[in-house]
Amino acid sequence: MQEKVKDAPGSEFQWIGTRPVRPDGVDKVTGRAKFGADLAMPGQLVGKVLRSPHPHARIKSIDASAALALPGVKAVVTRDDFMDQPSEFIPAGEMMINYRDVVRNVMAREKVLYDGHPVAAVAATSASIARRALKLIKVDYEVLPHVIDVVEAMQPGAPLLHDDMITAGVEPAPKTPSNVAKRIEFGMGDVAAGFKQADVVIERVFTTKPVHQGYIEPHACIASVSEDGQAELWVSTQGHWIVRTHCARLLGWDVAKIRVTAAEIGGGFGGKTVVYLEPVALALARKSGRPVKMVMTREEVFRASGPTSGAHVRVKIGARKDGRIVAAEAELKYQAGAFQGSPVQPGAMCAFAPYDLENVKVVGYDVVSNRPKVAAYRAPGGPIAEFAVESVIDEVAAKTGMSGIDFRLRNAARQGTKAAYGPKFGPIGMVETLEAAKAHAHWRTPLAKNQGRGVASGFWFNIGGETSVSLSLNEDGTLSLTAGTPDIGGLRASLCMMAAEELRVPLDKIRVQIGDTGQLGYNFLTGGSRSTFSSGMATVEAARDVIKQACKRAAQLWELPEDAVEYKDGAVRPAGPNAGKHAPMSLKDVAGIAGKTGGPIVGYARLNAHGAAPSFATHIADVEVDPETGRAWVVRYTAIQDAGRAIHPSYVEGQYQGGAAQGIGWALNEEYVYGDDGRLQNPGFLDYRVPVASDLPMIDTVIVEVPNPRHPYGVRGVGETPICPPMAAVANAVADATGIRFTELPLSPPRVLKALGEARGNGQAKI
Amino acid sequence: MLNLRQINKEACDMRYEAPSSIDQAVALLASASGEARVLAGGTDLLVQIKTDLVEPTLLVDIKGIAELREIGEEAGAFRIGAAVTGAELKENPRLKAVWPGVVEAANLIGSTQIQGRATMGGNLCNASPAADSVPALIAAGAKVAIVGPGGRREAPVEDIVIGPRRLSLTKGEIVASFLLPAKAPRTADAYLRFIPRTEMDIAVVGCGVCLTLDGQGTCTAARVALGAVAERPLMVAAAGAALVGSKVDGAALATLDAAARAACRPIDDKRGTKEFRVEVAGVLARRAAQIALERARKG
C-alpha cells in the first residue's frame, strides 16, 4: 500500500518530505471510518433540541409535562438541569471562554438571545417521537426588540442583550451598560507624526459578513452514563480533553468520571472546539439511564453553531513616495454573537503583522448582538483585519507606482522585526513568499478580457500547548503510537513519518491512533495549527525515549556502559571502542529481550510545546467579472506559504488549497441573511453559498521552507494562514478588473452589478 | 399549536401507496381525507417533509405507473411522461436534438444524483417560481395532460402554476404528461439561468426562448418565458413579439431586453435584489435568444 515519492532525491531524510498514503485513508475511502454519527449503542435514544424561534426574548416559563407524557419520551432537560456558573474568563485555545456564558449558550436561562438558541432537549425512542415531543414543550416568551448589525448594536439605545455589560478597557468605566463588551488598544510609535511624513494616505471602511466554517459533518455525539455515574462520550470534536473539561464543569461531575473518545472528524476548522450537544447528551443520558445520540441537522448547525464574526473595519495607511509605510492605523468592530468573546484581539494583532512598521495604532471593539455566539474559525479574527489592510496596501502600492509585490517587499517583516503586537520575529518567511510569488509564472501570465489580478499576503501566529504522546514497542518490534490531538488534516501520517524518521524503521511498522482521554495525559485541542507542531514534537521526544530505553536494554545485555551503545540505522549497536563487538540488535531483537531486561518499552512524552513560529503567505488570484451580471469567479489561483518544513507535502498543500477555497467563498458569496424578524433565512448549503468544486480552478501551491529552529524538524503550523490572504487577493483582482474598490463582502453578483452601474455612471468602470 | 391527539395520529398515519395505474392513483388522491401528495422523485417533497414544511398523511408514489415513465414521439411531437427524470431526457438523443433548451433546462437541476430522481412533473407541480424546466417548457409551447376524477384535460404549461406552492389542479388531479408540439422548420429553443455559483443552486433568474426563422433569417415566431422574477413562471408575450419581424439583430435584442425587464415583478430576497433580477432578466433574454438564433440558423 505504501507509496513513497521522494520530493527531493538525496535529501537527508528517509521519510520527511515524502508522500506516503495516509494511515487513515483506506478506512475513509471504504466507509469503515466511524464519524460522529456512525456510532450506535444498544438501547440508544435519540436526543433533539428545542430551539428559540425568536432572536431575543425573555423566557417566562417552560412546561414540558405534555412532552414527558408522550409515550417513548424518556427524558427532558431544560435550564433547570444545569447549574449556573460564575463569570470568569479562561483561555480556550485561540479564544477566551466564560462558563457563565457557556452554560447559557448550551441551554438558555433567563433569555433567548438568538434564533436557534437551545431552550430544552428531549430523549426519545425514535426521532419522530422526539420531534413531536419538542412541539409539545410549552415555552412562554416575552419577545424583546433585537439587534443584528454590529454598528447598530453599538448605538446608544440599541436593544441590550446583557443588562450588566459594562465596556471593559475604557477609563473611566462607563456608568451604563451597552452591547460593547470590551475595547482594546495597542500600538507603537507615533501615528500622527508618521502620517505627517506620508506622501500617500489611503483610508477606507470595510464590512465583512459572519461566515460559517462549513464543515461537512454536523455536530454529533453519543453519551452513556452508568448507574454509578461513569460516563462515556463519543464525539466529533477537535479536542476531547477540552470537551471533558467543559462537560465536567457544566454538569458538576469529576473529570475522571467522564471518558471522551474522539470520533473521526468530518471537518472542524475551529468550529468543533466548543461544546453544544455534548453536555446535553450527557444530561439526558444520566436522566434517562439510556445511551443518547444527538446529531444536529444542517439547519441547526447554521442557526446555532459558531460562525466567525462579521465586522466593520476602518484602516488608514500612509506611505512615502519611495514606498515605505510611515504610519498605519486600524479600528476593528467585531460581532461576538450573543455572548462576548469575538476574536477581535487576534484580529488586531494580525492586522499589520506582515510588515515592518514604526508607527502603528490598532483599536478594537468586541460587540454582542442577537446572533449565534461566534466560535473559532481558521485563524480567528485574522482574515477580517487582513482583508481590510491588504486591500488598502494594494491601493497605497498603486499610488506609489509600485507593484503589489514590490511594495510589500519594501515593507516586509523579517527576522528581527519587532511586530506591532509585541514580539521580535525569529526566522520567518514573509520575504521568501513574496519572492516566490514574483518568480512564479502566474505573476507574468497575461490576463484575458474582463479579468484582473490581485495579490495579498497573510499571517498567523500558530500555537503550541499541552501535549502527551506514547509510543510502545510491541513484542515483534512494531510500534504503536498514541497521540491525543484529533487528526483533522493528515496528522496521523505526519506523526508516523516523524517517528519512523527518528527510529529509521519502515512506515508500516508503526500504527498510529488517536487515544481517548483515559489513555494519555492531558492534550490541548487540535487548533491554532498546533497538532503537527506539538504532537510532532512530543512524538519525536517519545521516539527518542524508546531509543534511549532500547540502548539501555542492549547495554544491559552486553554488559556495557549505556554510553557505549548507540542507535543507528534502525538498530542498537556497540559504539566507539566497542564497535563490532556484538551484532547489532534491531528493534525486533530488543523487543525480544524487553521482558527479561525490565519489562515493556514505552516511550512517553508530556510537554507544553513552546517555540511555535508564525507562518506567512502570499496569494495571487486572477478573477473574471461578467460585466452584464456582476458575477465574479476565480480563473487562476496560486497559494504560496512558508511551512517551516513540510513533513507530508500533500497535506500541507491540502491546507493551502482548503484555506484558499474557504477564503474565496468568504470573498464571493458566503453570508448570513437575516430577515427583519431577526431569523436566519439561509440555514442550508443551498442559500449559504460555499463554493462547489466546479466553482474553483485547480489551486496551485508553492511550499516555501524557512525552518522553525524551535522544532526538531523545523515545523511551523500551516492550517490557518492560508485563509488570511484570499479575500483581499480576490477583491484586489476585482478592483484590477473593474476599476472599482469593493469594501463590502461578499462580492456577490447583485453588489458587483450595482457598483458597476454606478461606476459607469461616473466614468470610473473599466468594464 | 398542535395538540397531542393530532400529533399521535400523524405519527402512525403516514400512508404510502404505489399504484400501477393512473386511475388508481387518481382514486387514492380523490378519496383521501387528510393531506395527500403525489410522490415522484421526492427531491422536493421529501426535503419538505423532513423540514416539517408539509405533513402529508398519504403519499401516492407514481413511479410505478408505466405510462408516466415513457417518452414517445408522435408525428414530430413528443409526449413525455410526468415521472420521466431529467437524466432520462438527456439519454434520449432525438429529444435532445429537437428540444435542446428543454433538455438542458431539466439537466441544470441539482446535480447528477438529483437529475437521476427529479422528474419534469415534480419540477412543475412543486410550483416554485424558480423551477428550471418550466420556462423552457413554456417557451417551447408545451401542453400538459391532466387526469383527475372528472377525466382527462389539457392545458398550456403556463396555466398550471398560479403562485408559490399553488397550482390550478383540483383535488385528485395529477399531471400525466407533457406534449411538446411538432416544430416548424428553423425553430430552436434555449434556456439560461443565472446562479451565483456554477451548480447546486436555484435560479435567481431563468429564461427560456424559442424562435422560428423564415428562409431569409427573419424571425416569424418567438416565445419567451421567465422564471424567478414573479410569483410564478411568466410567459412574456411582449418579449416574443420584440423579435418577430426582425433578424434578431442588436435593435431587436435591445427591445427584447426591455420587454423582459418590463415583465418582471420580483421580490428582494436572500437570492437577489429586485433591481438585480430585473436587469439580469434582460441580459439572459438576449443571451438565450442569441443561442436559439444560432441553433435555428443551423436548421
Ligand SMILES: Cc1cc2nc3c(=O)[nH]c(=O)nc-3n(C[C@H](O)[C@H](O)[C@H](O)COP(=O)(O)OP(=O)(O)OC[C@H]3O[C@@H](n4cnc5c(N)ncnc54)[C@H](O)[C@@H]3O)c2cc1C
Ligand atoms: C440538492 C437539490 C438541488 C436542486 N436543484 C434544483 C435546480 O437547480 N433547479 C430546480 O428547478 N429544482 C431544483 N431542485 C428541486 C427539485 O429537484 C426539482 O423541482 C425536481 O424536478 C422535483 O421533481 P421530483 O420528481 O423530485 O418531485 P417530488 O419531490 O416528488 O414532487 C414535488 C411536488 O410535486 C408534486 N408532484 C410530483 N409529480 C406530480 C404529478 N405528476 N402530478 C401532480 N403533482 C405532482 C408532489 O406532490 C410535490 O408536491 C433541487 C432539489 C435538491 C434536493
